[in-house]
Amino acid sequence: MNARERVLLATAVPAERDAVAGAFPGPADEVRLPGATLLRTDGGFDLLAAGVGPALAAASTAAALTAAALAGTPYGLVVSAGIGGGFQPEAPVGSLVVADAITAADLGAETPDGFLPVTDLGFGTVTHLPPNSLVREVVAATGARPGTVLTVSTVTGTATRAAALRERHPGALAEGMEGFGVAEAAAAHGVPVLEIRAVSNPVGPRDRDAWRIGDALAALTGAFGKLAPALESWNTHDD
């Protein structure tokens, strides 16, 4: 990425987008595109509330990427950001996780012998790898913990499911519902991707009262306040 390229920051919902926007003081313009609406900040960051779940997040992100490419101003980096569940005790509520791997945890087939990822069936991919140099910069700037972030279509709600996910993905620190979809769209355009999750709840038995969404949104704002200079200056050739 060079200084003239732009960064697309994709959250799921407007509350997350607005939390990220809080790190970019100054005017932001609404840009309506076919299939996506952006908030464009002064500094070359476009914010997108891409929708909940991997499919809608992929569709919205792809719409924004295609519009930018057709306009001759492609993005140099896509960032999936939002709140997420944290695996305990490594990723406590309120902490930040940056993905060193973005993995689709439930894309595959159930068999009598257990879950088979779609790659074992001979199709597609289940993991995208963000650039190492960028992950290191995020860790240095924000104190985020690096680890695998799982993308799921169903929020984990039992200890059994949490344990099964950890057994299959020992490096997993967090789960969300959009990262893999955003990463698939970025990969289709040959653009590097990053995922950052602020932990709003533990991954495990469903306890809605224990979710700390406000704290996680505040952590997102704080993280992007520290991150913006690193994202602006990051160079693809560093990796």
Ligand SMILES: O=C(O)c1cccc(C(=O)CC[C@H]2O[C@@H](n3cnc4c(=O)[nH]cnc43)[C@H](O)[C@@H]2O)c1
């Ligand atoms: O169950 C509820 O009452 C409820 C209220 C507000 C939001 C939700 C969600 O399920 C939000 C999903 C949304 O947030 C991300 N997220 C947050 N925590 C997790 C998690 O533990 N596992 C997966 N995704 C999570 C996710 O990326 C969605 O965008 C429920």
